[in-house]
Amino acid sequence: MTNYSPEQPTLSSRKQSMDGPSSSRPRKESxxxxxxxxxxxxxxxxxxxxxxxxxxxxxxxxxxxxDPYSIEACIEVLSSLDGVDDAHYMKACRKFTDATWRTMFIRVPLERKLGWVMNL
Structure with missing residues (x-):
């Protein structure tokens, strides 16, 4: 027979204190x-x-x-023109980095825009 004193907790009482509601540990979130x-x-x-x-x-x-003279506006108009080859398209795009060229391109009448681009 094992002699337990009331001061020594038994294994089952230790387990209860760890798992029970009086435990000081917070419960882990699922x-x-x-x-x-x-x-x-x-x-x-x-x-x-x-x-x-x-x-x-x-x-x-x-x-x-x-801004009707923005680079985006100029490229949109340029892209709508029929007959512009890649080389002239790129030349025009390079010119569009300058505000004066953009203004000129937009202000040129529609029927002259293709000629304007092809002469760059």
Missing amino acids: KSSSMEKAFEAWTEFSIARTKKLEGEERLDTSSKTS
Whole structure:
């Protein structure tokens, strides 16, 4: 017979104190709950990023259309012209880096634009 004193906890009483509600350790969160929280955070981040990018895109398109002499506007007109070969297309694009050339290109009448480009 083993003699236990009341001061020595038994194995079963130690286990109860570790697992029971009086334990000082916080309970671990389940893995599925952690994953759910991670997915929720990722979803919120993705939605916020998408909204931000959509807002920036709207700003970009509004600034492009507001300047009729922008590089984007010139390239759009240049691309709409039939009969421009690659070499002349690239020459015109290089000229569009200068605001004076862009203004000149846009101001040239439509029927003369192809001739203007082909003489660069």
